[in-house]
Amino acid sequence: MIKVGIIGSTGYAGQELVRLLLPRKDVEIVWYGSHSYVGQNYSDVYGNMFRIVDAKCLDDDLDALADEVDLIFTATPQGYLAGVLTEEILSKTKVIDLSADFRLKNVETYQEWYKIEHKSPQFLKEAVYGLCEVNRDSINDKVRLIANPGCYTTTSILSLYPLVKQGMLDLSSIIIDAKSGTSGAGRGAKLPNLFCEVNESIKPYGVTTHRHTPEIEEQLGYAVYSIVEGEAAYSNNSVSKKFEEEGQPGGYPITINFTPHLVPMNRGILATCYASLMPGYKASDVAEAFHMEYDKEYFIRFKGQGVFPETRWVEGSNFMDIGFTVDERTGRVIVVGAIDNVVKGAAGQAVQNMNLLFGLEENEGLTMPPLFP
Numbered sequence: 001m002i003k004v005g006i007i008g009s010t011g012y013a014g015q016e017l018v019r020l021l022l023p024r025k026d027v028e029i030v031w032y033g034s035h036s037y038v039g040q041n042y043s044d045v046y047g048n049m050f051r052i053v054d055a056k057c058l059d060d061d062l063d064a065l066a067d068e069v070d071l072i073f074t075a076t077p078q079g080y081l082a083g084v085l086t087e088e089i090l091s092k093t094k095v096i097d098l099s100a101d102f103r104l105k106n107v108e109t110y111q112e113w114y115k116i117e118h119k120s121p122q123f124l125k126e127a128v129y130g131l132c133e134v135n136r137d138s139i140n141d142k143v144r145l146i147a148n149p150g151c152y153t154t155t156s157i158l159s160l161y162p163l164v165k166q167g168m169l170d171l172s173s174i175i176i177d178a179k180s181g182t183s184g185a186g187r188g189a190k191l192p193n194l195f196c197e198v199n200e201s202i203k204p205y206g207v208t209t210h211r212h213t214p215e216i217e218e219q220l221g222y223a224v225y226s227i228v229e230g231e232a233a234y235s236n237n238s239v240s241k242k243f244e245e246e247g248q249p250g251g252y253p254i255t256i257n258f259t260p261h262l263v264p265m266n267r268g269i270l271a272t273c274y275a276s277l278m279p280g281y282k283a284s285d286v287a288e289a290f291h292m293e294y295d296k297e298y299f300i301r302f303k304g305q306g307v308f309p310e311t312r313w314v315e316g317s318n319f320m321d322i323g324f325t326v327d328e329r330t331g332r333v334i335v336v337g338a339i340d341n342v343v344k345g346a347a348g349q350a351v352q353n354m355n356l357l358f359g360l361e362e363n364e365g366l367t368m369p370p371l372f373p
Contacts, residue, residue: 005031008075016347066092102127102147130353151345159337162293173276221251268311309338316371318348
């Protein structure tokens with residue numbers, strides 16, 4: 001039995017963790033942490049848990065929690081975990097962090113984009129970026145800290161990773177246009193996210209400044225290194241360590257244009273990625289790269305050329321759908337990826353990481369098909 005605690009259990013990602021973990025016979029949730037609802041019944045915060053969860057919300061005392069559990073999930077705002085994480089906590093339990101606190105290896109980059117001080121940079125080296133499909137070999141029972149990727153980054157990286165890894169793209173030409181459902185903005189009451197502000201509209205935000213941009217650049221940069229340096233296999237941790245020792249933390253320097261948009265739906269991410277193909281490559285080469293990388297991946301469903309994903313076909317699941325086409329007129333490849341932002345883009349991916357940390361089947365508890373309608 002894996003005993004877990006969830007800090008931030010009353011946010012959308014935290015609640016989704018509860019929903020995914022409750023049916024499992026090998027997991028026990030012993031701590032429903034919530035800074036805002038301490039002492040309240042969890043089922044009063046989320047009515048869908050009435051007569052399912054008979055527990056009260058506890059505080060966010062990581063030190064006390066570490067003594068009680070095998071694993072802590074932190075579904076918290078940026079800066080929280082970095083501000084409280086200690087060696088003592090990590091000596092007692094494993095942590096999967098759903099924020100961005102440990103995703104970027106370069107602390108200066110983190111502070112520049114997130115506009116906050118990173119208070120525990122000593123743990124950046126050991127944190128493993130938990131994008132399982134490309135970093136699986138680095139996620140095992142010896143790992144103490146997982147940086148769980150977010151929704152925009154998961155969709156964008158997995159959409160482009162095979163083509164970057166095979167050296168098929170002009171890296172200076174990458175443009176990512178992504179759309180997200182409103183749950184991606186969190187559960188807090190914010191004027192721009194009110195129904196009347198969002199309904200019947202679509203709007204860009206964080207244009208040229210969105211803080212997921214350097215994360216996408218860094219992770220795609222590791223894929224470049226796996227080819228440039230002749231690495232036999234992609235490994236975020238080993239490649240990152242190698243180049244950090246040479247004074248360059250992070251991946252091969254890539255600069256992209258990333259523009260997110262908010263659309264009036266509850267769940268879903270759709271990323272449309274554009275890039276110029278290097279000379280000599282054609283649509284069949286693109287398809288082969290995707291087949292080679294993803295055919296054995298349970299959660300990635302490659303739909304092929306000319307068949308494009310829709311968010312409704314992945315809703316409520318941990319699956320990602322990918323399709324592409326090549327514009328012969330412009331020499332560009334257009335790759336479209338879709339996920340459920342709360343599952344594969346947050347809680348589902350965290351459970352996927354948990355399974356790997358404890359030596360379980362990677363898809364344990366995550367095989368549910370998408371919801372429809």
